[in-house]
Amino acid sequence: MAESTFRLRVKYQKAGRLRHLSHLEVVHSCGRAARRAGLPYAVTQGFSPHMKVAFGPALPVGTAGLGEYLDLWLSSYVPSGEAFEALKAASAPGLAPVQVKYVAEREPSLGAALTIAKYEVVMEGGEVLAEGLTSSFAAIIAEGVLAVDHKGKPKVFELASALPKEPDVCTIKERTTVGLAVRIGERGSLRPEALVKAALTRGALDGRIMSVTRTELLVEQDGSWRDPL
């Protein structure tokens, strides 16, 4: 990329009705928001020039994200507060910036840096479900591997790596929330719904998933997790 570009990291949310967007729709919409914001975005050289922008890991249709990331390269410096306000004013509330910050060009790409994803899965069901899930998770983890169906083929995850933290289960009224963290590896990551469904099947439990939200995306550094901003 040309010498004098500025790499603006944007933390954004995909929430409410807009959680039904696909990754491609998010990519197009964020590009349009950046153009509407009037930011001096950098354009790639070459055959069909386009906005220079890079996205973090994709979210599936229906899954919300509270802290998603994109890097947008600007051809001239705009104070980050100003850039944030401009982007916000040009965005629909469900797909909007949360925070922005310039990052150094030498920092690894979002794709390479973001290796931990935290999720919250909200389910219909109370204490009985919560207890059942807790023991099913423990049993699955004790086995060390989990095979999930991926487009008709089994995909096997080594849980020591794929699931770096034991899921939390908590119940308020008749809603049970499962909090979990997964590692995003080169071959993808364990989908939270897949893990929850495996636990339901194992414990012969009743519970309907009401929503799935990716709450955070994190960078692993020297054994601890940190925010990418």
Added chain:
Amino acid sequence: MSELWSRIEPLLTGIERPVRYINSEWGSSHADEPYKVALVYPDVYEIGMANQAIQILYERFNVLQGVSAERVFVPWKDMADAMRSAGVPLFTLESCRPVSECDLLGITLPYELTYQNILEALDLAGLALRSKDRTDADPIVIGGGPCAFNPEPVAPFLDAILIGDGEDAVADIVAAHRASIAAGDSRSATLAALALVPGVYVPSLYEPQIEGGEFKGMTALPGAPTVVRKRVLPDLDDYRSPACPVVPFMDVVHDRVGVEVLRGCARGCRFCQAGMVYRPVRERTPDSIVRDAISALSCTGYEEVSLTSLSTADHSGIEEVLRRLTRRLDGTGVTVSLPSLRVDAFNVQVARLLGGGKKTGLTFAPEAGTQRLRDVINKNVTEEDLLRTVNQAFSAGWRRVKLYFMIGLPTETDEDIVGIGELVSRVFLAAREVTPPAERGGMKVAVSVSTFVPKAHTPFQWEAQIPFEEVRRRQSLLRSSMQHKGIDLSWHDSQVSFLEGVLSRGGREVADVIEAAWRGGARFDAWTEEFKPSRWSLAFEAVGIDPTSIANRQRRVDEALPWDHISVGVTRAYLRIERDNALAEKTTPDCTFDGCTGCGVCGSSLVANVLAGERRG
């Protein structure tokens, strides 16, 4: 008012593309005014949102004092089924209001094969399918759009139909309706008032006269005009192009800003309905085109602007517009596109001005294989023009060209069919000659062949569409005359063309067939994989109508036609002269280059061609 979102949302997890139903798009309007309009498009979101008229009408209605307009698309089958079983009625996107709670339903009539989706929409909305069965409590259902020029097949479903341009008419329609509401008018009094709005056709005020099984014309009931004349916007620059159209999240067909640069086309192709019904030609000035394109781009954030019309390259200021736009957009990655190009050298220059080196395919429509037949249809393109253009395009680096032809045109002989094959071969060789040998592998000449469908208000409105067996025979003749490798031949489904022919020239009796087909499960017939000819055959049989008597019958030129009470301004006498010219293989020039040829539009509607400058032929 009832907000349906909480009942809609749970349905979204089990269906395809929930993004079709979630609204929240940039540019959508959430005003809540006393008079509510639902703009209904009879197909799914991604098709409807590509329609520029929807964006124009959305803006025109929403600027009216006390009026809010919302969009409605027909839910795809999975969602419609889920809605029916959950008891959720058809809803407006913006406020999730039941469509039946609106005051006015404006339904677009974009294409004949969407007619059964009008019934799907009315049924999902919980409204009676037929105008005569709706009550004072129901909204007024008004249609309009490209298919309104022969409205009879859908007339019984609609309370009123706007013929022609909508920009000015929407305010008049709303004013007439609101006055009726204020006066406490009955439904029939409201419809009578609407019939007095210029361009508005109220089908219930017209009765078909049938004698001895033959249609003898329409009789207007007292108070209704004998002939309904289309509305014409005299000058496109009376309104700006929508300054901030709605930006879909979903990847829609034509995902870009469209700026209409001109309306109407006077080239006079004799098979073309659009060319007859949208006269006269009205160009916007380069200043307003550039201004509207730039402001819509900055408001929407789109990465492409398309300069739309029936024949954009005809605009007298097109080169100026392209130069100014490409200069303004330089370095932004935003591109300009034109929807279709005509065959002549000028267009290669135009194409060069576009998209900085992006060499997407070029499309040309010679339509017929011999000069004789091109003279019959008044397609003023010579083989020399075509070969020269292809030569220049391929010399300039283009590697793909797509050619459109029709079979079944009036007077067509086997020689004309073989002529298509020969013309394509010469195009192929002309392209190959100037393509470096190493790049010849990437060359592609695509040929798309459709069956001619005679349309209302054209010089060919009296002609018979060729029957199936003949379509098949001509197709196989064409296939055997198309010998080169590297030529990619595709057909338009002849069953679709047949149905299109029946629905486009049928009378009011065809409405029963449309209803029977919908009851038999016909939805989304405009989608190739959803079209089931058998459903329609059963429907024709059940109603007792022989579709070939509509599609494949030669009409007498003095015969009463189901659309005679609808005037597009072009006179019947002119159409007959043009028909005679066609049979005599005589061409008629374009009135924007060579002076008036007397079609009648300008006199009858007190309008004229509006050109932004001198046109180049």
